[in-house]
Amino acid sequence: xxxxxxxxxxxxxxxxxxxxxxxxxxxxxxxxxxxxxxxxxxxxxxxxxxxxxxxxxxxxxxxxxxxxxxxxxxxxxxxxxxxxxxxxxxxxxxxxxxxxxxxxxxxxxxxxxxxxxxxxxxxxxxxxxxxxxxxxxxxxxxxxxxxxxxxxxxxxxxxxxxxxxxxxxxxxxxxxxxxxxxxxxxxxxxxxxxxxxxxxxxxxxxxxxxxxxxxxxxxxxxxxxxxxxxxxxxxxxxxxxxxxxxxxxxxxxxxxxxxxxxxxxxxxxxxxxxxxxxxxxxxxxxxxxxxxxxxxxxxxxxxxxxxxxxxxxxxxxxxxxxxxxxx
Amino acid sequence: xxxxxxxxxxxxxxxxxxxxxxxxxxxxxxxxxxxxxxxxxxxxxxxxxxxxxxxxxxxxxxxxxxxxxxxxxxxxxxxxxxxxxxxxxxxxxxxxxxxxxxxxxxxxxxxxxxxxxxxxxxxxxxxxxxxxxxxxxxxxxxxxxxxxxxxxxxxxxxxxxxxxxxxxxxxxxxxxxxxxxxxxxxxxxxxxxxxxxxxxxxxxxxxxxxxxxxxxxxxxxxxxxxxxxxxxxxxxxxxxxxxxxxxxxxxxxxxxxxxxxxxxxxxxxxxxxxxxxxxxxxxxxxxxxxxxxxxxxx
Numbered sequence: 148x149x150x151x152x153x154x155x156x157x158x159x160x161x162x163x164x165x166x167x168x169x170x171x172x173x174x175x176x177x178x179x180x181x182x183x184x185x186x187x188x189x190x191x192x193x194x195x196x197x198x199x200x201x202x203x204x205x206x207x208x209x210x211x212x213x214x215x216x217x218x219x220x221x222x223x224x225x226x227x228x229x230x231x232x233x234x235x236x237x238x239x240x241x242x243x244x245x246x247x248x249x250x251x252x253x254x255x256x257x258x259x260x261x262x263x264x265x266x267x268x269x270x271x272x273x274x275x276x277x278x279x280x281x282x283x284x285x286x287x288x289x290x291x292x293x294x295x296x297x298x299x300x301x302x303x304x305x306x307x308x309x310x311x312x313x314x315x316x317x318x319x320x321x322x323x324x325x326x327x328x329x330x331x332x333x334x335x336x337x338x339x340x341x342x343x344x345x346x347x348x349x350x351x352x353x354x355x356x357x358x359x360x361x362x363x364x365x366x367x368x369x370x371x372x373x374x375x376x377x378x379x380x381x382x383x384x385x386x387x388x389x390x391x392x393x394x395x396x397x398x399x400x401x402x403x404x405x406x407x408x409x410x411x412x413x414x415x416x417x418x419x420x421x422x423x424x425x426x427x428x429x430x431x432x433x434x435x436x437x438x439x440x441x442x443x444x445x446x447x448x449x450x451x452x453x454x455x456x457x458x459x460x461x462x463x464x465x466x467x468x469x470x471x472x473x474x
Numbered sequence: 475x476x477x478x479x480x481x482x483x484x485x486x487x488x489x490x491x492x493x494x495x496x497x498x499x500x501x502x503x504x505x506x507x508x509x510x511x512x513x514x515x516x517x518x519x520x521x522x523x524x525x526x527x528x529x530x531x532x533x534x535x536x537x538x539x540x541x542x543x544x545x546x547x548x549x550x551x552x553x554x555x556x557x558x559x560x561x562x563x564x565x566x567x568x569x570x571x572x573x574x575x576x577x578x579x580x581x582x583x584x585x586x587x588x589x590x591x592x593x594x595x596x597x598x599x600x601x602x603x604x605x606x607x608x609x610x611x612x613x614x615x616x617x618x619x620x621x622x623x624x625x626x627x628x629x630x631x632x633x634x635x636x637x638x639x640x641x642x643x644x645x646x647x648x649x650x651x652x653x654x655x656x657x658x659x660x661x662x663x664x665x666x667x668x669x670x671x672x673x674x675x676x677x678x679x680x681x682x683x684x685x686x687x688x689x690x691x692x693x694x695x696x697x698x699x700x701x702x703x704x705x706x707x708x709x710x711x712x713x714x715x716x717x718x719x720x721x722x723x724x725x726x727x728x729x730x731x732x733x734x735x736x737x738x739x740x741x742x743x744x745x746x747x748x749x750x751x752x753x754x755x756x757x758x759x760x761x762x763x764x765x766x767x768x769x770x771x772x
Contacts, residue, residue, distance in 0.1 A: 343668065467648070
């Protein structure tokens, strides 16, 4: 078994395009759920809106990518208002129901309309304007210790982590401010915060919009990186993976989503490659190659259960803080 | 603050000359409620025809369980919606005003089950109470220089208040790690961060040990001395007797009696509905001679 190969594959995925997509969406969800306590079970809807907005505007309408990004941000804001205005005055569970339903409605709508590409989705040079900006020297591969990227991928990864860095700094700045204090207060007890003169409804709407716009960046990035928008990439599982990453990294921690997304993809790919190598070299005999896909999720699932039992606060969390509610 | 204290005392003195009957007009009411009805199905939980609350005094709201005291509090403070009625605060109609707006106008309440924000520190809990914070605006929040001076001033005031309530050394702890009594203190201190005109305390003594009760009573008197009107719901008759200037008694949603503590405790309707004939006896000490309400209060 070639452990060097397994490790380099896993590391590549841990900092690669997929991890970046999930990380961007998880940063948004961390603001909504981790800090604000909003149960958004449809974060993938914002990702889909971001992806479709740039896909449609660039490929179907033919405008520039930069204009498309602005339109995507507006679209995500509109979606947040549509979801939030009627539900945020109600109890928290209503938002959960509405968001998960809305994300599925949007996915089926996208599959049904021809100008949205139907079930084939949208394919085309969505990221053309982005690739033109590539400042990297014209090398064959870029070596980073055990892993390497092509010129195109290297630019994608660099730009992705740059956006992550910007959103993370923004999260940090917001959460150390009095605004962030009110948001955290809303998570703890909305009525108490209302009795202190804060319009909690407005704050909840603001975090839904901010988290949603952050989520739409994940969709835009995915459309640019893949040059395609596929409706079946936006299934509810996407949102649940985000929750797994948040809990893994530590909710309401600025760096939680970064660590969570990287570790989640590292583990998933590590287990997959390990099983593949094991099966093909004849060390592992009790499963076949077709069973590797499901088995990796079982193993990662067991690992997460162990995490919840032994470190429920996640990697960056504070156990003392988590246990306060258990008194 | 001798001037303010004098105002408080004048307001209290004025109450002593009133003819105590339900709905009596007060010389300087901060809160006036008219025809407030809150119905739950067929049950009229609150049915208050007229109530005035004297500014600068401590008014207790007592009554048996289910009398509608907390519901009345919830309705007035905007956390519950009345079916009928109007109420005015500082001569402004505040019927069905949202609680956050009322709090900014100076009508601040606490809750029967304390609502300390567990995973915020004690100091952060206090700072949430400060009004008009620039840093609570989404865009100013990003720029620390725009709110840091205000934050420092608020922190200074919060620490002073925490010192008064003996919580200063806990300021960096999570509020969730405080004891039940300390949470009551924190909630009261936090309400004071808003510089309220009228504080409504919902059972401030529930679950508080006797030693802490004494200091809570002092705090409530201090609040009045600073010119703030206090209204509270309470079952602890010692507290009502000790600290309140005026007592309002509710039973089955309606106000059945009003007056100074001494006069209310002599009222036969109050004894029948709430206190019971032997309310001054220790429940466990049957050997003591019977004392009537008249003898102890006179």
